[in-house]
Amino acid sequence: MASGARILVVDDEQIMREGCIRILSKEDWEVVTAENGEAGLKAMEEGEGFDVVLLDLMMPGISGMEVLEAVQRVDASLLVIVITGYATVESAVEAMKKGAYDFVPKPFTPDQLRIVVKRALDKRALQREMDVLKSEREKSLRDIATEKSRIVTIINCMGDGVLVCDRDSCVVLTNPAAGRMLGIQESSLIGKPLSECSIEPTLTETIMESLRSADSTFPTVSRELCPSDSASTFLRAHTAPVKNDLGETLGAVTVLQDITSLKELDRMKSDFVAMVSHELRSPVASIQQQLSVILEGLSGDLTERQMRMLTRAKERAGGLLDLINDLLDLSKIEAGMVVQYKEPLQLEELLKEVHKSMLPEIEAKSLMMKLHVERAVPPVNGDRNNLKGVFTNLVDNAIKYTPEGGEITIRIKGAGKNVRVEVSDTGIGISKVDLSRIFDRFYRVKSEKTRQIVGTGLGLSIVKHIVEAHLGTISVESEEGGGSTFTVVLPAGSISST
Amino acid sequence: MPKILIVDDDPDLVEAVTMILESKEYDVIAAYGGIEGLEKAKTEEPDLIVLDVMMPDKDGYAVCKELKGDPQYSKIPILLLTAVVSKISTTRYTQQMGLETEADDYIDKPVEPAELVKRIEVLLGRA
Numbered sequence: 023m024a025s026g027a028r029i030l031v032v033d034d035e036q037i038m039r040e041g042c043i044r045i046l047s048k049e050d051w052e053v054v055t056a057e058n059g060e061a062g063l064k065a066m067e068e069g070e071g072f073d074v075v076l077l078d079l080m081m082p083g084i085s086g087m088e089v090l091e092a093v094q095r096v097d098a099s100l101l102v103i104v105i106t107g108y109a110t111v112e113s114a115v116e117a118m119k120k121g122a123y124d125f126v127p128k129p130f131t132p133d134q135l136r137i138v139v140k141r142a143l144d145k146r147a148l149q150r151e152m153d154v155l156k157s158e159r160e161k162s163l164r165d166i167a168t169e170k171s172r173i174v175t176i177i178n179c180m181g182d183g184v185l186v187c188d189r190d191s192c193v194v195l196t197n198p199a200a201g202r203m204l205g206i207q208e209s210s211l212i213g214k215p216l217s218e219c220s221i222e223p224t225l226t227e228t229i230m231e232s233l234r235s236a237d238s239t240f241p242t243v244s245r246e247l248c249p250s251d252s253a254s255t256f257l258r259a260h261t262a263p264v265k266n267d268l269g270e271t272l273g274a275v276t277v278l279q280d281i282t283s284l285k286e287l288d289r290m291k292s293d294f295v296a297m298v299s300h301e302l303r304s305p306v307a308s309i310q311q312q313l314s315v316i317l318e319g320l321s322g323d324l325t326e327r328q329m330r331m332l333t334r335a336k337e338r339a340g341g342l343l344d345l346i347n348d349l350l351d352l353s354k355i356e357a358g359m360v361v362q363y364k365e366p367l368q369l370e371e372l373l374k375e376v377h378k379s380m381l382p383e384i385e386a387k388s389l390m391m392k393l394h395v396e397r398a399v400p401p402v403n404g405d406r407n408n409l410k411g412v413f414t415n416l417v418d419n420a421i422k423y424t425p426e427g428g429e430i431t432i433r434i435k436g437a438g439k440n441v442r443v444e445v446s447d448t449g450i451g452i453s454k455v456d457l458s459r460i461f462d463r464f465y466r467v468k469s470e471k472t473r474q475i476v477g478t479g480l481g482l483s484i485v486k487h488i489v490e491a492h493l494g495t496i497s498v499e500s501e502e503g504g505g506s507t508f509t510v511v512l513p514a515g516s517i518s519s520t
Numbered sequence: 521m522p523k524i525l526i527v528d529d530d531p532d533l534v535e536a537v538t539m540i541l542e543s544k545e546y547d548v549i550a551a552y553g554g555i556e557g558l559e560k561a562k563t564e565e566p567d568l569i570v571l572d573v574m575m576p577d578k579d580g581y582a583v584c585k586e587l588k589g590d591p592q593y594s595k596i597p598i599l600l601l602t603a604v605v606s607k608i609s610t611t612r613y614t615q616q617m618g619l620e621t622e623a624d625d626y627i628d629k630p631v632e633p634a635e636l637v638k639r640i641e642v643l644l645g646r647a
Binding site: 300304307308310311314315318320321343 | 530532533535536537540543574630631
């Protein structure tokens with residue numbers, strides 16, 4: 023406000039007006055004068071945007087005091103400096119009481135005037151700055167309020183439940199959906215510690231775990247839960263801690279999803295598959311049974327041709343039965359019925375059993391099978407029959423896809439906290455295209471070489487399911503014509519089962 | 521000749537099994553459901569029972585449990601006919617079977633005639 027400020031001088035004495043112009047113009051301030059109160063008010067009303075008014079109190083016509091009052095009404099922020107002719111303190115004090123900013127007693131030196139006006143202008147500048155800040159602050163507060171209201175509305179409208187806890191595990195924010203899913207009144211959750219909210223224990227535990235996590239990269243934890251009162255509702259809870267910039271936990275946010283209908287659909291699908299499979303299996307089994315009785319010659323002698331056709335028919339029926347059984351296995355696995363009985367298992371023993379049960383096939387193709395076991399391989403925690411199924415399937419495949427005289431090697435090794443089993447063969451191998459899809463359901467490698475090999479295309483898909491249900495992984499390395507190696511990695515067993 | 525009771529709700533299967541057993545000169549009686557099977561087991565007192573698992577009126581487990589729980593009939597060997605075949609299912613089934621039934625043996629449907637005869641001979645102590 024050093025330059026460009028506008029000053030209005032209201033004084034009936036021409037000498038005073040001219041004097042003020044002379045003194046103030048040097049400061050690069052714009053000075054406008056008025057010879058009486060009316061002219062001064064008129065200048066102000068015309069909106070010339072003055073910063074400071076120098077006002078003589080003693081004037082003919084309307085008095086300085088009246089002008090002061092009028093100024094206050096028009097623009098209270100305008101700073102008025104009173105010039106008092108009598109040098110009486112009383113009138114100056116009265117003017118100050120009425121809202122004048124300062125006073126200059128007549129006569130005054132140019133410096134006195136300059137100092138007083140400069141001070142007023144500084145004050146004016148500060149005032150302006152303050153006003154700007156104030157309005158900015160009001161705007162931000164309004165923005166925050168709007169944002170807050172927007173967030174509250176979004177949260178309240180959400181179909182998913184939201185539950186926010188502070189670091190003391192008190193509920194600080196929730197929404198109607200959460201109340202509905204948990205079967206608790208939303209209002210009775212707010213402000214209460216979780217432990218008093220009669221929330222499903224698994225959920226409380228998940229949130230507490232998240233709050234306790236010291237790790238700055240604690241990931242979102244997803245858990246399925248079933249609220250205590252009804253077994254017919256299934257929820258999925260995603261919980262993550264909220265951290266500040268120092269990595270301290272401030273609270274935890276939980277989003278709840280109602281997955282009841284998904285579960286129901288899944289169950290219906292599995293039920294359907296299981297039902298269809300049962301209905302399919304009985305007649306096919308019956309057909310096979312009848313064919314085998316006829317083929318035994320129990321219903322009379324057969325010609326060679328009849329024998330050949332019926333043998334083929336029986337094989338085809340057998341293939342159909344395999345497919346149905348694999349489907350059933352898959353639907354059971356997907357229905358979560360796998361890995362029911364976990365126990366510590368020595369894979370060496372398991373694989374010896376598998377080897378023994380496959381001996382006829384191995385010998386029929388004059389294959390060589392070797393079993394290499396590292397010393398002191400830890401046991402794994404698993405379902406004996408399921409894992410036996412896994413390795414039977416892998417060895418069975420190795421036998422099927424390895425030409426006569428080939429070699430199959432099984433290696434069992436410890437690998438950190440895991441146990442690694444490799445099933446290698448010297449078979450026909452798998453092309454790159456097929457490699458990526460080999461674990462897909464119903465996928466079968468189709469080529470000249472595989473045409474004679476029967477299978478349903480479900481085996482490896484089931485194997486993968488079982489391995490993953492054991493928290494393990496399965497991978498394959500292969501080259502066309504260069505054999506294949508399937509590697510199963512399973513976590514070494516701790517006795518506790520999960 | 522020993523008398524064998526075959527219990528299955530599928531008449532085609534009963535016929536097929538009957539033919540296999542009759543070819544070995546066994547005396548075969550048939551029942552087409554769990555309740556009928558239980559009745560015939562008590563009235564006919566067979567030397568062995570070939571019992572289907574999945575039957576609509578009364579399943580094989582229930583029939584087996586009732587007979588094995590009755591001292592008068594508990595000595596009759598029971599060969600369960602299970603409809604679950606092939607690798608993984610079979611082995612899981614084996615375990616469940618061991619836990620749930622007191623059957624003397626079980627065999628998957630469809631049965632190979634020679635295999636069925638062998639199992640029966642073992643159960644009858646004639647192997």
